[in-house]
Amino acid sequence: MIRFQLELSRLRRLILEMGADVEDNVRDAMKALERHDENLAAIVERRENETDEREVDIEEECLKLLALYQPVAADLRYIVGVLKINEDLERVGDLSQHIAERAMAITRGGEAPGDVDLARMASKVTNMLARSLEAFVDLKPEMAREVRAGDAEVDAIHRQHISILLEAIKARPESADVLLNVMHISRHLERIADHATNIAEDLIYMAEGEIVRHK
Numbered sequence: 001m002i003r004f005q006l007e008l009s010r011l012r013r014l015i016l017e018m019g020a021d022v023e024d025n026v027r028d029a030m031k032a033l034e035r036h037d038e039n040l041a042a043i044v045e046r047r048e049n050e051t052d053e054r055e056v057d058i059e060e061e062c063l064k065l066l067a068l069y070q071p072v073a074a075d076l077r078y079i080v081g082v083l084k085i086n087e088d089l090e091r092v093g094d095l096s097q098h099i100a101e102r103a104m105a106i107t108r109g110g111e112a113p114g115d116v117d118l119a120r121m122a123s124k125v126t127n128m129l130a131r132s133l134e135a136f137v138d139l140k141p142e143m144a145r146e147v148r149a150g151d152a153e154v155d156a157i158h159r160q161h162i163s164i165l166l167e168a169i170k171a172r173p174e175s176a177d178v179l180l181n182v183m184h185i186s187r188h189l190e191r192i193a194d195h196a197t198n199i200a201e202d203l204i205y206m207a208e209g210e211i212v213r214h215k
Contacts, residue, residue: 018058045097062082116164129193
């Protein structure tokens with residue numbers, strides 16, 4: 001089974017490389033927004049194509065391992081967990097691309113209201129994503145549980161943003177396009193936090209065999 005363990009190590013490396021690239025894309029999408037940098041936003045969009053290719057490669061690798069080695073117990077949970085994490089990372093990549101698209105639209109059309117703090121929200125979200133991947137690397141279920149707990153705070157920030165932005169649209173209907181784009185970015189960040197939470201829950205399953213998603 002030495003060959004199988006080498007294949008698992010390679011799979012781990014592939015998913016970590018994808019995770020690092022996706023983290024970078026989220027951060028760069030937010031930098032594009034903060035700096036009004038259309039070139040950086042375009043780079044984020046182009047890099048998402050690479051994420052899509054990685055997602056397919058990792059899925060094929062997982063299916064190959066399942067077919068060839070028919071793993072059981074912890075090894076089976078690990079491969080199934082990687083399959084699910086792979087899907088979540090691909091969705092985070094998609095969302096970073098959507099943020100970049102909205103950032104370009106905002107750059108051309110105006111500013112977000114001062115009391116909508118997307119940078120603060122993005123900092124919390126990227127921290128959740130980074131910690132969920134760290135929990136995966138080191139098999140730390142307690143860290144994964146901390147990530148789960150942080151999702152409620154991001155949800156609360158998003159609800160606050162929605163309330164502020166709806167009032168702003170009523171007060172300044174001529175700015176509705178920009179404000180709606182800001183609202184969408186807040187929603188995309190909230191969804192990234194959800195995917196980070198999914199990764200954390202998958203790690204708990206991989207490490208302990210416990211499904212916590214509905215608890």
